[in-house]
Amino acid sequence: MKKFIGVAVFVLMLSLALIGCSSGGSSESSSGEETDEQKTISFIHWRGEDTEVFRELIAKFENENPQIKVDMTVYPSEQYQSTAQTLLRDGNSGDVFAAFPGSQFQVINRAGLFSDLTGESFVENFSENLIQAGQFEKKQLALPLQLVYNQPVYNVGLFEELGLTPPNDWEGFLALCETLKENGYTPIAFPGADIGPGQFMNSMMMNNAPDEDIIVKLENGEAKLTDEWWVKTLAQFKELNDKGYLQEDSLGTSKEGAFALMAQEKAAMVAAGSYAMASIKEQNPDIKLNLLAPITVPASEAVYEGIHTTTFMLGVNATSSKQEEAKQFIEFLSDPENASVYANSTGQHLTVNGVEYTSEELKDTAIWMEKHTRFQPRYLISNADIMNSATGSIQAVIGGTDPEKAASEAQKIVDQNIN
Incomplete structure (x- = not known):
């Protein structure tokens, strides 16, 4: 019996010692305690x-x-x-x-x-x-x-090869995308499965709704997603998709998949932000990258050049x-x-x-510090349900839903949260 008790005590002490060693890593002293x-x-x-x-x-x-x-x-x-x-x-x-x-x-x-x-x-x-x-x-x-900078990253070398420069209005952006498509490139790699809707919405709406209080007004009921600024933004998302400027199955593409399309130089732009550049360069050290933001209005009506966070x-x-x-x-x-x-x-x-x-x-993108950029609108949405309703409406139109219907469904969620 004494032998059994002695073994049990030894096992218990050994177990406690192992627990003490495994729980701390670099955060604890050599004795396992602070x-x-x-x-x-x-x-x-x-x-x-x-x-x-x-x-x-x-x-x-x-x-x-x-x-x-x-x-x-x-x-x-x-x-x-x-x-x-x-x-x-x-x-x-x-x-x-x-x-x-x-x-x-x-x-x-x-x-x-x-x-x-x-x-x-x-x-x-x-x-x-x-x-x-x-x-x-x-x-x-x-x-x-x-x-x-939460706006698309683009392949500088590819743009130079095709004689392209970042456009300053919506028609110019569509023409840019068409040229890229005609030359066999996916104009925009869109990570629609995760970050894409929430990132790309910022630069797409920045000049459609130049009022910096638009999000505050949305959350207190003074503005709606059924208003022209958001319906127009959704319609432009649909236009990009319908014209084939986003890759196939964009709603099923993760950010890793979209970054890979850029690194492989199959896509000319990726709808993400400056944070994506290091990952793309890691996969393709020779690629030269910079930033642009689609201007969704005539050049004379543009207020902002880009988005920052x-x-x-x-x-x-x-x-x-x-x-x-x-x-x-x-x-x-x-x-x-x-x-x-x-x-x-x-x-x-x-x-x-x-x-x-x-x-x-x-060094190249440091020029954006001097440009007139706007703080990311999506991050100004304090209610997560309202934020998800906005990004969800983008996914809906890319999936084939009419922009006005998608906006209406999203606004119902906004109204529920306001009420």
């Missing part, structure tokens, strides 16, 4: 493609701050949008976290999960006019790190017991030297002052 001198902060986000450069930066941060360890967890973007608030609630996850602007920012803010960063010295590392998406009632609750908004969890350590990590990431490593490794423009861009694409 020491008084060393604290572990949790960093959560959705940018899986940035994992390697973040690991490099985290290693540098830990070397410079040996009293702090960083445990990074990356979630799929769709899952992150729906679960981030839950992850943050108990304070055990996301001491530092990234948030999307718009509806997710509003949800997390209403839950009181943002620590106020107003007055922190590292806020000055960011361009003042590019961090407004992280503000609420004059408080800086989050700091957008990425400056993204300030996103990947860094916040500190208000329920965290390690807020000072979390702030140190954000300060580190916003240092121009470290931010430059992140920018050039990921192919991203940033909101940080003093970043040096070394890649050809980033």
Whole structure:
């Protein structure tokens, strides 16, 4: 009996030791527990493609701050949008976290999960006019790190070969697409299964509804998706599809599939944004890329040249017991030297002052910082159901639904949410 008890105790102790070793990874000390001198902060986000450069930066941060360890967890973007608030609630996850602007920012803010960063010295590392998406009632609750242009990426070499330049009106854009089609290329790779509707809608509607308060008006009932601005936008989506300017089965194409069509130079444009350029270049290092936005009105009526978003908004969890350590990590990431490593490794423009861009694409697309661009309208929709009704109506017209009918069905959802 004593022998049996001894074996059982040994097995129990061994099991507890194994549990202690497996739960921490780099976030714990060698004993499997956090020491008084060393604290572990949790960093959560959705940018899986940035994992390697973040690991490099985290290693540098830990070397410079040996009293702090960083445990990074990356979630799929769709899952992150729906679960981030839950992850943050108990304070055990996301001491530092990234948030999307718009509806997710509003949800997390209403839950009181943002620590106020107003007055922190590292806020000055960011361009003042590019961090407004992280503000609420004059408080800086989050700091957008990425400056993204949410408009089509195009193959510069292919355009030059065919003597094409980005057009400045809708008729010119249709003519451009026709030329590409006649020469055997898919004019626009459209990732209709995931990001396409939500990305392409921004530049397609920016001049059809130049009023920057149009989304606020939509959500309070002063504007409708059945109004001319949205019906016209849907009709133009349908026109692109009906004329064969989108690839076959565009609604079944993921972003990875659309990016591959660009990398293989089968498509001349991809309806995504500047964030797609690094992935395309990774598959085809020789391809030269830049950005354009379709102008859906006559040139004389165009107000905006493109779309920008300030996103990947860094916040500190208000329920965290390690807020000072979390702030140190954000300060580190916003240092121009470290931010430059992140920018050039990921192919991203940033909101940080003093970043040096070394890649050809980033230098070429830096001209968009001087253009008259509009903040992404889709991210201004605070209600997820309303946002989904708008993007769903785009998928509907590409699938064959009449634009007015698709707009009417979408507006019913808007009305339900307003009521």
